Structures are given as C-alpha cells and as structure tokens.
Amino acid sequence: MSHIVIIGAGQAGAALAAKLRALGHAGPITMIGEESVPPYQRPPLSKKYLLGEMPLERLFLRPESFYAENGIELRLSDTAVAIDRADRKVIAGGAAIPYDQLALTTGAVARRLPGAIGGELAGVHVVRTLADVDTMAPDFAPGRRVLVLGGGYVGLEAAAVAAQRGMQVTLLQHSDRVLRRIACPETSAYFARLHRDHGVDLRENTQIAALRGGTWVEQADLSDGTSMEVDTVIVGIGVTPATSLAEAAGLAIENGIAVDEMGRTTDPRIWAAGDCTSFPFRGARIRLESVQNAIDQAEAVAANMLGSEAPYVPVPWFWSDQYDVKLQIAGLNTGYDRVVVRKGDRDLTVSHWYFRGANLLAVDAMNDPRAYMTAKRLIEAGRSPDPGMVVSGDLKSLMAA
Template sequence: MRIVIVGAGQAAASMAARLRATGHEGPLTVIGREPAAPYQRPPLSKDYLMGRMGLDRLTLRAPDWWRDQSIALHLSETALSIDPDARILTTDRGTHPYDALALTTGAAPRRLAAAMGGDLPGTHVIRTLADVDALAPDMREGHRLIVIGGGYIGLEAAAVARKLGLEVTLVEAAPRILGRVAPPQTAELIRALHLAQGVTLLEGRGISQITGTDRADGVALSDGTHLPADLVIMGIGVLPETALAATAGLALDNGIATDGQGRTSDPAIWAAGDCASIPYQGGRLRLESVGGAIDMADCVADNMLGAGRDHVPKAWFWSDQFDAKLQIAGLSTGHDQVVTRPGPEGHGDHAGSVWCFRQGRLIAVDALNDARAYMIGKRLIEAGRSPDPALIPTIPDLKTLLS
C-alpha cells in the first residue's frame, strides 16, 4: 500500500513513525512545503526566539532517521490538488499516486487585511520557523511592540518581548483576555502576571488600522487613540488549512471533517492534527494542540492499517509565560460552575488552580505554577470522576480526591 502524508509537522512525523513501528512496509512519503524537516512549534515563540534553542534541538527526527526508516521526505514541495478518482496528488514538482492519503496540513495564522495595514513591513505573525526568523531582528531592547490579540500566542509573545527588554502593549478587542478559551478566573491570574511584569493590557479596545507608509509605525484604535510602535505582532488566531482538501471535494466543517476514526468523506483520504475536525459530544471539535495532533495522528496511522478504533480526544495544553507555566487539562467550554484553589507557596499571587464543572461533572482544570493540581485534575477527568466542588478550595491534600 502506497501511503502519502501531506504536511510535515508534528502530526506528520508522529504518523510516519507510527506507521513504520506498527508494520507498514510499503512506500511511505511525507511532503512539506517548508524547507526544514519536521520540527517542534511550541518553542519557536519562546526559547528559539530568545536564542536559547537552535534548530538542531527543534528538529523532531535526525536526517538519518528518515533514511533508515525508508521514508521519502520531500521538503520545499507544495501540494496543489488531489484527484480522488485517480488517487493522485499533484504538487509543484510532480505527481504522487497513493492508495491512502493523509492530510496533516495544520493551520495558518490570521492576519489583518492589507487594507488595515496587515501586510506592512514590521508586522508579524508567529507560526513557522520563517515567521520567527523574520521577527527576531525586530525584537530589540527598547523597541515598542504592540501585540494584537489576547489569546495564548499573543500573551506568550508579549512575555518573551518583555524578557528581551521591549516596551509591550497588548490590545484585545474582547472584554477580556483569553475570552474564548478560559474562564474569567484563569484570565485574572494571567492578567496579574503580565501587569506585574510591565505589560500594558488594553482590553475591550478594537483595532481600526495598523498605521505607517513604508513600515508599521503604530496602531490606531477604534476609539481614536493612536499607539506608536516599532513592530506589531498579530496573535488573532489561526484558520485550518483546507484549500487542498477542497480540491478533492472533501466535506469541510471548521476544518476537514472526519469520522471518529479520522477518515474524511473520501474513504481513501484521512486527516489529523490542527486541520481536522472530529465528532465530539454531538458536535465537532478541532483541537489546536501538540498533544492532540500526536494522539490523532497515531490513531489515524493505526486505522489506515485496519485497526478500526475511534479516536478519543485528550484535551491537554500548556503555555509558558515569563517564568510561569500554565497547564490545562480538559475543555472548559460550557462550564456552569467554577471553583478556585490557592497554589503552592513560593510563587506569590501567580499560582493557583481553576476547576470547571458542568452539571456537577469536572470538565477542566487550569493550573498556574501548580503541577500537582494539574496532574490530579487530569487523572480525575480521564477517569470520568468528579469531586465535590466544595472540597477543592480547602482540602489539605488534593491527592485524596483520587482515593
């Protein structure tokens, strides 16, 4: 069986390794449009940007590994279209016949429209190695940075910039940071952390224009305020990469729609990672996380070889900001009760955990500088167990919740 994987990120690398480890001996090809071999993305906006991690440590597999595994790795090659009837993938370099095709095309960062200055020099997004290499020269001490967007990418960029000595203002159009992805209690912990480190947070303030002629020189807010800047980072979310899937006429629904096993509307085509949306609790879910990409890629690899098992998403995330670590287990969407617990001593006000319930069931735990709360919450969620919310703030030892 000829298997072709399009996209050369974390999901692709995991899928290729799993296929070989579980017995696929046929032709296996991985096609990526970036010039670099599959690498880790999370450190890009942190250790790599700060110069503490080189490309050699970002790379997921050594060059020899691809050769030893007899995997054809095609870099700097762009997939253009799929002919599902002939089962042929066409790229800018030729054609690739397949018996099974996996789409791990990921997601692309959103930019403000060109009419709003989103393509001016000095404006940046953070997603790829090339994005961060372009950004790094502008991240100089004393420069004025405006970050647009108060999600995790924007907040992480703001934290790194402050550590590098930039003056940072973060602008969020919604009433608060992390409005789509975290409860207000978690947002308050992160807000306090950033304010303590000198980040200026402007919430509930829309953007009307990135200003400048030959280069971005500031941001005009919707209330008429103008904020001068030397560079602008847009952290306003991502969109799943579905253009290639559309050429095959695949069903799309907030990404490439798959069944529970990762199969698309074409039985010979599969999808995994940030580009894929899967059935979940009567609706559809698209997880933007490294853990989610790996888990789904492994499941799809197994199913391509006939395992026939449904993918059970395990939602867990993390975000490093300044010297703090936020760890998240579960999905807080739809919570109707929140309880908080102080964190361990030694972190001042920048520690604690936020426990989210829906109809009495524990669905998520956000833990800032509190690894113990995260691990216990994660185990409870995975086991389908829900403690009495009233116990969480004051119980002496969280571990007793597991007994």
C-alpha cells in the first residue's frame, strides 16, 4: 500500500492527513512535526490564548487520539533534515522514512530582528508558535511598557491584546500607514483610529534603530533620533515561507515552494500546501497566508494525490479580531483602482469594497457580517454590483441585481 509522508504538523498537514483518510486512502500515513504538541490553531494564540481566555486543549485541531485511531503516525518533536528524492526517503530523527508520495506543509517562519539591532536580547518576542506565546505571556502584565514593531495584522492584534491587558503600548510602522501592503487607505485609517482610541501610541514613518540592555531589553532607539524605555518588544514584521528543506532537495522555489494548479512540485511524487507554497492564480503566482487557504489547498492536494486531478481555485477569505471589532475580508484586492465605502447602521460598522473598473475584487467588512457574506457570494459567483448601489442600496438588492 502507498505510504504517504507529510512534513509539517500544522493546519495544512492536519487537514491533508484527515482528508486522505476521509477519501479512503488505506495505506500508511506518517506526519512529522517539529513541535511537541499535536496540530493546533494559530489565530487564537495572539488573542484568546494570550489573554488566558482559551485553554491549551481547545487550541488542538483534533484530540491527539484521533491520529492513532485513524492510523496516522504522528512523529512530534521530530525534524526532517533532508529529502532523498532518488531513493524516496525522508531523513528525520536519525531515521530514513521511505515514502511513495510526499507532502510538504512546512508553513512559514516569523522574521526576527538581526542581532546587530539587539534582537538577541531577552524580552524580544515573535508571535508564531505556541512556544513563542508561552514565552511572552509572563511579560503581558498591566502597566508594563511594550513596543510593537510592525503594523500588519500580527502587530495590530498583539497591540490590541496588550492594550486590553492594561499595558503601555507603542506601535511603530515603518511606512506612512498601517496595513499599507494589504489594505486600502480607508481600512488603514479605520484601524489606526481604533488603536489610538484605545490608548496605543501609534507612530508612522518610524523604525527601530537599536535595542539596548544587559541581558534583557531595556531601551529602544528609534529612527527619528528619540529613545524610549521598554519592558518587552513584540516583533511583527512578517513571515517567510519555510522552503529550506525543499530548496536543498532541488525543488523549484518562487516566493515559496512552487507548485502547479494541482499542488505538485517540480518532482511529481512531491506535493505542497499551505503557507509554504506559491501557486498559479489569475495569470500570476501568489502565496496566501491564511487558515482558509491552508485547509482548502491541503484538502485539494489530498484529493489530487489520490488521482483527482482537480485544479485548486481559491476564493480567498481572511479575518482579524481587534478589541471589539471583527474584520472579515473576502477576495483579493490586488490591482484595485477604486474603493467604495458603505457605512453601517452602528458605530464602527463599515465595509470597504474594492473595484477594478466595474469588477468587484474584494471587501473589508468591519463589524458587518452581512456585507461580508453578500460580497463573498458575489465574488464567488463572479458578479459585480453597481458601485452606486453598494453605497446606498439594500444588501438584498445587490444580490438580486
């Protein structure tokens, strides 16, 4: 029977293994994970888990017993160090594990500050793994001074949790607005105002120059020439796809492990899914960092490993929770040339609709699930409402038009 090995025990790896069994694969499945715990959710780490509102067990995607009950060998605290493509073996934990097909779901790793800036000091944290959050949790105490680097979703969510814990929060954004790379100016302004209303000292066009201290971080020198005392630092400056293993094996790398529409790498026996991959989409090659993509792409790859030959065509969606605001995003706004603002009937309720010409590309919906669901259905159906109706029309009328 065909032996399938999965390297990476995160959201994509867990989804792929479960889907293989659900589709009837009867052969052995081995999943190799570097962490000591079974696959778990990452989004709650920097929110409910860090706030102490979610116990560890609720993070787990499935009970650990699920893997044994479904014949999935879960090798935790194990690291794959090499792929022998000629002999079809994975080298991990001092053992050579043979495979008939191999799936790479290695995810991404958080970018860290270079040592020259002071990134090696204690009290300087990234937010990616359970161990990262467990290490930083004791530093999240009322009154402590935290410096957050990066105005993307990770940085903003960390700042929101810190502010809710009663900490003194300063957030640095190196460009002129938060979320610049991924959102329109209207969405950026919404979240900048939200954070400032919660007491966050948000500084745009400002970078870290150096961190100083003995063994623990004590001071931050900023690019504007000022300095500030700090008790802890959160580094939220993005992630990079975990491609080193694939690259060493000679697989094609292009902003991630390059796969085709089916999820195959340049080796027909090796597949990849999740944050570590780049794949064809609308005439370009993209990489999506989201739970939705990790699950959907992994399940598509599982089916294709078993012979389905069905191209993966995502309809991207994302979310972020900050304070009492839930942001829901549908679609990809790449190439937009117009943003239409639809105001809701409550405070902090608004949606921003991205158009390219007459075509609806995406929506950012803040505390407006009805607008989000309407836009998502329109995008999935390939339909675009009249922008004027978005502003003033009833949501039902947008679907009916």
